[in-house]
Amino acid sequence: MLDRLAIAAALREIGALLRLHGDNRFKARAYERAGAALEALRADAVLDDPVRLQQLPGVGAATARVIADLHTEGSPPLLDRLRGQFPKGVLQLQQVPHLTLRRMRALQDALGIASVDELEAACRNGDVRSVGGFGPALTAKILAGIEAWRRRGNDLLLLHADREADALLGFARAIAGVHTAVVTGAVRRRVELVDGLDVAVAAADVDAAVDACTRHPAAVAVVDRTTGGCALRLANGTLVRVHVDEPARFGALLVRTTGTDAHVAELERLAARARVELDDAGADEATVYARLGLPFVAPELREGVGELAAARAGRLPELLTAADLRGFVHCHTVWSDGRHTIEEMARAADAWGLEYLTITDHSTSAHYANGLDADRLREQWGEIARVQPLVRVRLLRGSEVDILADGALDFGDAILAQLDVVVASVHNRHRLDRAAATRRIVRALRHPLFKIWGHPLGRYVGSRPPIDVDFDEVLDAAVGARVAFEVNGDPHRLDLEPALQRAARARGIPFVVSTDAHSVAQLANLHYGVDMARRGWLTKADVLNTLPADRFAAAVRPSPA
Numbered sequence: 417m418l419d420r421l422a423i424a425a426a427l428r429e430i431g432a433l434l435r436l437h438g439d440n441r442f443k444a445r446a447y448e449r450a451g452a453a454l455e456a457l458r459a460d461a462v463l464d465d466p467v468r469l470q471q472l473p474g475v476g477a478a479t480a481r482v483i484a485d486l487h488t489e490g491s492p493p494l495l496d497r498l499r500g501q502f503p504k505g506v507l508q509l510q511q512v513p514h515l516t517l518r519r520m521r522a523l524q525d526a527l528g529i530a531s532v533d534e535l536e537a538a539c540r541n542g543d544v545r546s547v548g549g550f551g552p553a554l555t556a557k558i559l560a561g562i563e564a565w566r567r568r569g570n571d572l573l574l575l576h577a578d579r580e581a582d583a584l585l586g587f588a589r590a591i592a593g594v595h596t597a598v599v600t601g602a603v604r605r606r607v608e609l610v611d612g613l614d615v616a617v618a619a620a621d622v623d624a625a626v627d628a629c630t631r632h633p634a635a636v637a638v639v640d641r642t643t644g645g646c647a648l649r650l651a652n653g654t655l656v657r658v659h660v661d662e663p664a665r666f667g668a669l670l671v672r673t674t675g676t677d678a679h680v681a682e683l684e685r686l687a688a689r690a691r692v693e694l695d696d697a698g699a700d701e702a703t704v705y706a707r708l709g710l711p712f713v714a715p716e717l718r719e720g721v722g723e724l725a726a727a728r729a730g731r732l733p734e735l736l737t738a739a740d741l742r743g744f745v746h747c748h749t750v751w752s753d754g755r756h757t758i759e760e761m762a763r764a765a766d767a768w769g770l771e772y773l774t775i776t777d778h779s780t781s782a783h784y785a786n787g788l789d790a791d792r793l794r795e796q797w798g799e800i801a802r803v804q805p806l807v808r809v810r811l812l813r814g815s816e817v818d819i820l821a822d823g824a825l826d827f828g829d830a831i832l833a834q835l836d837v838v839v840a841s842v843h844n845r846h847r848l849d850r851a852a853a854t855r856r857i858v859r860a861l862r863h864p865l866f867k868i869w870g871h872p873l874g875r876y877v878g879s880r881p882p883i884d885v886d887f888d889e890v891l892d893a894a895v896g897a898r899v900a901f902e903v904n905g906d907p908h909r910l911d912l913e914p915a916l917q918r919a920a921r922a923r924g925i926p927f928v929v930s931t932d933a934h935s936v937a938q939l940a941n942l943h944y945g946v947d948m949a950r951r952g953w954l955t956k957a958d959v960l961n962t963l964p965a966d967r968f969a970a971a972v973r974p975s976p977a
């Protein structure tokens with residue numbers, strides 16, 4: 417008999433294994449949500465009540481059966497079957513780049529490798545060479561990948577932090593005597609890569625609430641325990657810091673735990689000058705800032721990079737919100753490497769209630785992504801014309817055109833000029849030296865047709881550094897060129913990064929906030945794009961896809977009308 421927390425762990429494993437299948441992402445997410453829902457329950461009673469069970473988020477008839485199996489038998493056939501389909505240790509090993517499932521299987525069959533430690537040892541002592549395909553080049557790549565994985569340690573992408581935070585909040589809110597629990601710290605500032613999760617809890621009995629938090633079922637260690645909080649290490653490696661205070665002081669608690677040290681230190685100075693005790697300054701954040709003579713400062717701004725000076729001077733930007741956006745700018749379909757058809761993407765955009773959707777599949781050079789040549793691109797225009805009358809959203813025909821190594825674009829001007837919008841991106845040769853990379857980008861930006869510079873510096877958060885360019889020179893070229901910079905909302909990219917957005921904004925360069933969606937579900941990347949734009953101090957006026965469809969189309973038309 418498993419209890420709800422053990423069942424939750426099994427559901428999460430099912431979700432993770434389904435996710436590996438790739439074509440089961442919705443189901444995977446449902447199992448993960450069901451796991452989180454069970455973690456947020458106060459008691460096991462619901463496990464014996466099929467009706468109530470199916471009222472939990474993520475739990476349908478099939479999941480309810482799996483839960484019942486787990487509850488009574490301890491191990492459902494589905495989990496056994498899934499485990500049987502993957503090599504042992506797959507959930508850890510999959511974090512190593514270049515290690516495909518096929519390779520994991522070969523390693524397991526030949527050497528019994530089922531963990532990263534074993535893999536590293538076999539790479540170092542040369543054992544892997546007995547396995548087909550593992551030459552010196554691949555072995556070196558895998559060792560470098562393991563090193564990067566260890567360096568990254570338990571850092572979390574914001575996307576993963578958000579998922580874990582949901583479950584954690586459910587747990588904290590279920591504790592008796594807790595008034596409220598919210599995410600704070602770097603995740604609340606929407607930092608792209610975080611070293612753990614911070615949760616702020618309001619409870620009348622602070623001590624009792626901290627105690628209850630230390631008993632989190634997934635905690636393998638209590639790293640720290642103070643009067644007002646604790647730090648826990650979860651089984652999956654995530655560090656969780658819990659901060660607890662009484663409801664009357666909750667505003668100050670949030671202010672203290674959200675901002676960077678630099679932000680909070682400056683607030684302390686202002687508080688001392690105003691003879692205000694920061695910790696007693698208010699039950700909500702707006703009151704705390706007001707006691708210090710300041711307007712509310714959005715969490716995404718609290719980095720200690722001049723936001724309080726701007727606040728004092730009444731010059732805080734009025735940040736972009738998701739509601740300001742009127743169109744999707746950059747998306748892929750089955751015509752290149754997307755998972756859904758133009759019609760499916762268009763209907764999904766309709767459901768979002770946005771006004772326009774720009775279809776930007778890859779160009780010819782992007783072989784790996786099934787890029788379109790000019791003939792297939794023209795053929796796609798026919799399909800866009802067929803779908804248009806079926807949907808409300810206005811479809812714009814575009815392309816994500818490769819920026820070639822010399823800075824030329826992958827389609828000739830005659831083709832580009834017939835498009836409604838051109839996204840120009842780098843997809844290969846990320847490691848040119850600084851001079852060559854700068855030349856490449858400057859030439860692309862100066863191309864005479866209007867373009868959007870897609871995921872500008874090509875980074876992957878935590879795993880691939882940005883292209884090395886002289887960014888001042890790039891900005892000089894962009895000023896006066898016919899270009900907008902993209903804020904890419906793919907949670908693995910989040911590119912252009914916020915500090916550079918601020919630099920570009922200061923030079924008056926326009927932006928778009930995009931999803932780079934390769935599926936209907938990824939249209940939700942929009943929210944991550946907005947988060948990053950807010951970290952970059954962008955306002956509605958800075959972002960072209962806040963414009964209505966006609967004005968947007970006019971603003972980004974490759975050749976002036």
Ligand SMILES: [Zn+2]
Pocket residue numbers: 816841843870871
């Ligand atoms: Zn791209």
Ligand SMILES: [Zn+2]
Pocket residue numbers: 746748816932
């Ligand atoms: Zn793309």
